[in-house]
Amino acid sequence: MKFPALALCFAILISATAQAQAPLALPTTAxxxxxxxxxxxxxxxxxxxxxxxxxxxxxxxxxxxxxxxxxxxxxxxxxxxxxxxxxxxxxxxxxxxxxxxxxxxxxxxxxxxxxxxxxxxxxxxxxxxxxxxxxxxxxxxxxxxxxxxxxxxxxxxxxxxxxxxxxxxxxxxxxxxxxxxxxxxxxxxxxxxxxxxxxxxxxxxxxxxxxxxxxxxxxxxxxxxxxxxxxxxxxxxxxxxxxxxxxxxxxxxxxxxxxxxxxxxxxxxxxxxxxxxxxxxxxxxxxxxxxxxxxxxxxxxxxxxxxxxxxxxxxxxxxxxxxxxxxxxxxSGWPPANIKYTPLFASLGNNAGNEGLLLPEPDNGGRNRSVLQSSASTVESDAMDSRTVLLRSEALETAVDLAGPLLVQFHVSAASADTAFEVELYEEILQVRMPAGGPVLPDLFNPELPESAATQVSTRLELISSGSFKASQRSIIEAPGVTAVHNESGAAAQLTPGRINRFDLALAPRAWQLRAGSRLVLTVRQADDPALQHMERNDTLYHSHQYPTQLWLPLSADSRLLFRLPEPAVPALDPRTDELFNSNNPLILLPSAASVPPVEQREAGTDQNVP
CATH class of the missing domain: 3.40.50.1820 (Alpha/Beta hydrolase fold, catalytic domain)
Incomplete structure (x- = not known):
């Protein structure tokens, strides 16, 4: 029952954001x-x-x-x-x-x-x-x-x-x-x-x-x-x-x-x-x-x-x-003083694909690795499944300010002597647009919006930062916050196939406010390079306690990384109760929408009482 208010808040937020980011017209003086x-x-x-x-x-x-x-x-x-x-x-x-x-x-x-x-x-x-x-x-x-x-x-x-x-x-x-x-x-x-x-x-x-x-x-x-x-x-x-x-x-x-x-x-x-x-x-x-x-x-x-x-x-x-x-x-310099580097950890859970979560704490359950594969015959439509790991956080509880270098730390074993990766970090923003005919309320006993209203809800990705590197030309970074130093000699350092290597990839630094309600989306993808195009690339990314995948965020001193709890699953009704409600029982009188006060006005738990 909070959807109308939520939609209104997002509509106001999107309108204000659009105004703030609208390009300013330059003078047209002759x-x-x-x-x-x-x-x-x-x-x-x-x-x-x-x-x-x-x-x-x-x-x-x-x-x-x-x-x-x-x-x-x-x-x-x-x-x-x-x-x-x-x-x-x-x-x-x-x-x-x-x-x-x-x-x-x-x-x-x-x-x-x-x-x-x-x-x-x-x-x-x-x-x-x-x-x-x-x-x-x-x-x-x-x-x-x-x-x-x-x-x-x-x-x-x-x-x-x-x-x-x-x-x-x-x-x-x-x-x-x-x-x-x-x-x-x-x-x-x-x-x-x-x-x-x-x-x-x-x-x-x-x-x-x-x-x-x-x-x-x-x-x-x-x-x-x-x-x-x-x-x-x-x-x-x-x-x-x-x-x-x-x-x-x-x-x-x-x-x-x-x-x-x-x-x-x-x-x-x-x-x-x-x-x-x-x-x-x-x-x-x-x-x-x-x-x-x-x-x-x-x-x-x-x-x-x-x-x-x-x-x-x-x-x-x-x-x-x-x-x-x-x-x-x-x-007085870069990175700014008093920033706090805070990690998020990758977790694939038990999903079959290469999609998972970004969590504030390590998760020792579920699968602990993902495999990225590509070859000269790989086509673009296959890229998401075979070449990319996609990680998404829960929604942020409050706005968070970032200021400084961003770092992605991950562990890889490659089947070949060389490989390459590109990493992109996005902010995913929920957009809610009111239907043309006015607000559409969800059905009282159906928490989902009607189809006409659901089509008005979408997400938008904004690229925060990115980075890429070739493993044979890698640079070693000892700690978060250190900007990548290029391999000045240009000499290649080939990988040992099958050996697990730790890569610390510095993304382009940013000063960015993550908005409340938005999510972080991180993609790790095999990068294209002419020198690698004939290789059968088979790379294993690890997400275990011993070999974690971590995103390090430079939080401003006055920011904290707090996430909203995931929506709990709605428990299934007891079969006898389900039969009671779905039968034409004359003893069950369903209240009308007008007789139910708004959620904000009801005491906790009162909406669970059955008359």
């Missing part, structure tokens, strides 16, 4: 009295780079935001508003110039594309100094951009051009080898797909201008450089951070599609001074008006005002939002 011009600047080796310049028509000297990357500007050529550039028209309204460079070998720029190669890095120095010499420039330049354009800013800072005032890399990586291409020894097909579709194909069929065929063969480079070598070393900004002398404001997002920018959190101690980090919950920070106005604009204003001992200079080194919460928190 760009008046501004100039958009395309020019080319000659580099030291004679290559000409194409620049898109957006500035005020009055030619008054202004500070300039400089972005550089390989992607086309699409249909926004007059005033781009893209996830990797932000709203150019809005930046102009704030009093800045904006210059966007097409890296060599892309667009109208000359030369050959070389994916963050040495020549591309050195181009930033010359473009910044060229901007500073223009009559519309006040000789102050700052970096702008996200993703590839954000990583380019690190190379701007490493070159240390005299007129670079500061950088603000957004969701940018410092080490493309481990953060984009080869995470924990596993190839990242999404990285190659991004290059082929968003870069090569986009330039072959541009929305504006002539076609450009980018010749750089990224797939061959990935095959030739499968380990960290000199080719990757040149493209790793993390190797040269000690050369950075300018102020840094790096920006991340807990919801960004490329979770591996979070490796930067493990490198906070390596950043130059002053350096500040902000992590928000918007998937595309440069499209979020609150972030632009409250964080990025004040940073640039402070930077161009001479970096006084005020404003951003007085902020903590790390500030972050908590997803699903209005809380903003600050810390």
């Amino acid at each position: 760009v008046n009295a501004t100039v958009n011009e395309t020019t080319k600047v000659t580099m030291r080796d004679g290559v000409e780079l194409a620049l898109e310049i957006f500035r005020a028509e009055d030619m008054q000297p202004r500070s300039t935001l400089y972005a550089s990357g390989p992607l086309p500007l699409g249909d926004y050529r007059d005033a781009p508003n893209l996830p990797h550039t932000g709203p150019v028209a809005w930046w102009l309204d704030q009093g800045f110039n904006v210059v966007i460079a097409a890296t060599r070998g892309t667009g109208d720029s000359g030369g050959e594309f070389d994916f963050m190669g040495r020549e591309e890095q050195q181009d930033h120095y010359e473009v910044i100094e060229w901007i500073a010499a223009q009559p519309w420039s006040d000789q102050q330049v700052a970096g702008l951009g996200a993703d590839y354009y954000g990583s380019s800013q690190w190379f701007m800072a490493i070159q240390n051009p005299p007129h670079l005032s500061c950088i603000a890399p957004v969701t940018a990586v410092l080490d493309p080898y481990s953060d984009w291409a080869w995470h924990q020894g596993l190839s990242n097909p999404g990285f190659l797909q991004w290059y082929e579709q968003e870069l090569r194909q986009a330039w072959a069929y541009p929305a504006n201008g002539a076609s450009r065929y980018v010749d750089f063969d990224l797939q061959r480079q990935l095959l030739e450089h499968r380990v960290r070598d000199a080719w990757w070393q040149i493209r790793s900004a993390a190797s040269y951070l000690d050369s950075v002398e300018t102020a840094v404001f790096q920006v991340g997002s807990w919801r960004h599609t490329d979770a591996l920018w979070t490796n930067n959190l493990a490198r906070l101690d390596s950043l130059p001074t002053p350096a500040f980090t902000w992590v928000g919950s918007s998937a595309t920070p440069l499209q979020n008006q609150d972030f632009l106005e409250q964080e990025l604009l004040p940073w640039y204003q402070w930077c161009f005002a001479g970096k006084p001992r005020s404003g951003p200079a007085l902020q903590p080194a790390l500030r972050y939002q908590v997803v699903n919460s209005a809380r903003n928190r600050a810390s």
